[in-house]
Amino acid sequence: MxxxxxxxxxxxxxxxxxxxxxxxxxxxxxxxxxxxxxxxxxxxxxxxxxxxxxxxxxxxxxxxxxxxxxxxxxxxxxxxxxxxxxxxxxxxxxxxxxxxxxxxxxxxxxxxxxxxxxxxxxxxxxxxxxxxxxxxxxKPNLLSIQGENLPHVSHYFTDPHFYFRKQLLVIGGKNSAIEAALRCWRSGTEVAISYRQAEFSDRVKAHLLPDINAQIANGNIKFYPETVPLEITPQHVVLQSTRDGELIIHPTDFVLLATGxxxxxxxxxxxxxxxxxxxxxxxxxxxxxxxxxxxxxxxxxxxxxxxxxxxxxxxxxxxxxxxxxxxxxxxxxxxxxxxxxxxxxxxxxxxxxxx
Ligand SMILES: Cc1cc2nc3c(=O)[nH]c(=O)nc-3n(C[C@H](O)[C@H](O)[C@H](O)COP(=O)(O)OP(=O)(O)OC[C@H]3O[C@@H](n4cnc5c(N)ncnc54)[C@H](O)[C@@H]3O)c2cc1C
The missing domain is CATH 3.50.50.60 (FAD/NAD(P)-binding domain)
Incomplete structure (x- = not known):
């Protein structure tokens, strides 16, 4: 042998x-x-x-x-x-x-x-x-909130086409969240972003930061600064302000959890x-x-x-x-x-x- x-x-x-x-x-x-x-x-x-x-x-x-x-x-x-x-x-x-x-x-x-x-x-x-x-x-960083496993919720951004003429709430504020938000908006999606900070970091890629800030300023993308998601339902997401605890009900078709x-x-x-x-x-x-x-x-x-x-x-x-x-x-x-x-x-x- x-x-x-x-x-x-x-x-x-x-x-x-x-x-x-x-x-x-x-x-x-x-x-x-x-x-x-x-x-x-x-x-x-x-x-x-x-x-x-x-x-x-x-x-x-x-x-x-x-x-x-x-x-x-x-x-x-x-x-x-x-x-x-x-x-x-x-x-x-x-x-x-x-x-x-x-x-x-x-x-x-x-x-x-x-x-x-x-x-x-x-x-x-x-x-x-x-x-x-x-x-x-x-594996994605889980938020461990109610509704995170619903079928219209994803931790993976695969294709902006899925969200064409639909509402999408992106949770997160780093490069991947911003890139997804911009690409989906340009693909005909009604996009909102919830981010726990007041503004995006200046570490965000140079080609993304001015673009996202411009789309928010122009009202093309809705921005919920200083908010965290509390619960996801098939119709909406409950966001909470980290400043004053106020609850915001944001209606949406899809949710993208760009949480790393x-x-x-x-x-x-x-x-x-x-x-x-x-x-x-x-x-x-x-x-x-x-x-x-x-x-x-x-x-x-x-x-x-x-x-x-x-x-x-x-x-x-x-x-x-x-x-x-x-x-x-x-x-x-x-x-x-x-x-x-x-x-x-x-x-x-x-x-x-x-x-
Ligand atoms: C979309 C995207 C763009 C990026 N762009 C850049 C860029 O421009 N420049 C840059 O420098 N970096 C970039 N990165 C970041 C990073 O450098 C890459 O993620 C890169 O793939 C990391 O290389 P790696 O070889 O260390 O590990 P990976 O590419 O993550 O490879 C790890 C491999 O190990 C395998 N594996 C895991 N567990 C096991 C196991 N138990 N047994 C056997 N196999 C296993 C996985 O299947 C995987 O194929 C990017 C990342 C992404 C996601």
Whole structure:
């Protein structure tokens, strides 16, 4: 009987950063396994596919492969998914899609035992190391109010067309809420927004903030500042003013709860990785991305934690995780991949904020 060598690494998650790590490991001839609970790039596949990425193309390019398009501008989700598929094809990456990793446990002979689940059954793998790149958007932040589960209420914005010539109340005041409100209004929807703050933050994307403020000022979109939803019924939403407690009954056909997302961090806790602070950040060495469990690493947006009031990690500033992990595992710094700095593995948060 021949024994297969134990894979050096298992990557959990085939979003942009999991894929970038796979390319870097493959370039160094590292024997690895790669899993995704769904399809590659799943996280933004459930967003409206024509949503433009906020990053310019060179910052979200994977493994140095240019995003070529005819307009040299930002790509939309559909284009980025096509690009990721091309990355997988070009580097012939083997991703076990629709195979969810359900547990990571120490293996009796060293390394880790991975438990996975597919529609066909459950499987076990023995690997030496694990990199968790599972993203930070597993489930919506629930309001836990009456009516949240009604069929006309959604936490996911998929398509403005659904709301054509209907009334829509958007709850929330960050980028996704504002973008949904504007797009729905431009698609012929009667839109209102309820936000717990008095005004939108100046952190809102530069192309959205003046637009939403103008539509509110012109009376095109109704704004309920300093309000929170108390109850949703099939006909209306009960809002309460946080200033004076006044109740407002807002009639609406649909409700979009743009209240953000959180990550399911149970894979970390089951593996013994400690989660730190209110953001539930996996404890890790920032130089290597290795967690408090030797041999388990964290990469991509999940490194920022399970519960984030404001997102801090993106594709843009997670490329460097790839360099750190590959260097830690193989002892070799991955080669620079061209001359454009943001296509390389070095772009850190401070550089993003400086731009
Ligand atoms: C619409 C949209 C636009 C965005 N635009 C930008 C942008 O312009 N620039 C930018 O830098 N960032 C952007 N982001 C933010 C962020 O960078 C992305 O969400 C990005 O996808 C994160 O990459 P990631 O590889 O860390 O994780 P993800 O892309 O979230 O990938 C994680 C993967 O892990 C899988 N997974 C989860 N749990 C398991 C499990 N237990 N077993 C196996 N697989 C699992 C998921 O199915 C998923 O495919 C955007 C996000 C969205 C939603």
């Amino acid at each position: 021949t024994h297969q060598p134990i894979p050096e690494v298992a990557i959990i998650g085939a979003g942009p950063i999991g894929l970038e790590l796979a390319v870097a490991l493959k370039r160094q001839n590292v024997n690895y396994l790669h899993f995704d609970a769904k399809q590659i790039g799943y996280t933004f596949s459930w967003w409206p596919r024509n949503t433009p990425f906020f990053s310019t193309t060179e910052r979200i390019e994977i493994a140095g492969v240019p995003i070529a398009n005819s307009h040299q501008g930002r790509v939309i989700g559909e284009e980025y998914l096509a690009y990721l598929r091309a990355i997988v094809e070009q580097f012939d990456l083997a991703v076990k899609t629709y195979e969810q990793v359900t547990a990571i446990k120490p293996h009796a002979h060293g390394g880790f035992s991975l438990h996975t689940k597919t529609l066909a059954g459950e499987y076990h793998y023995h690997v030496k190391r694990v990199v968790i790149a599972k993203g930070d958007m597993d 997302f959180e990550a399911d961090m149970s894979l970390f806790t089951v593996a013994g990785v400690q989660l730190e602070g209110e953001f539930l950040v996996p404890v890790h060495n920032p130089d290597t991305m290795e967690t408090n469990i030797t041999g388990i690493y964290v990469a991509g947006t999940t490194a920022a934690g399970g519960r984030q009031p404001r997102y801090r990690l993106f594709i843009e500033n997670s490329h460097e995780h790839v360099r750190k992990i590959v260097t830690a595992i193989t002892g070799h710094v991955p080669d620079k991949i061209g001359t454009i700095s943001s296509r390389n593995y070095e772009l850190a948060l401070k550089e993003i904020q400086a731009n």
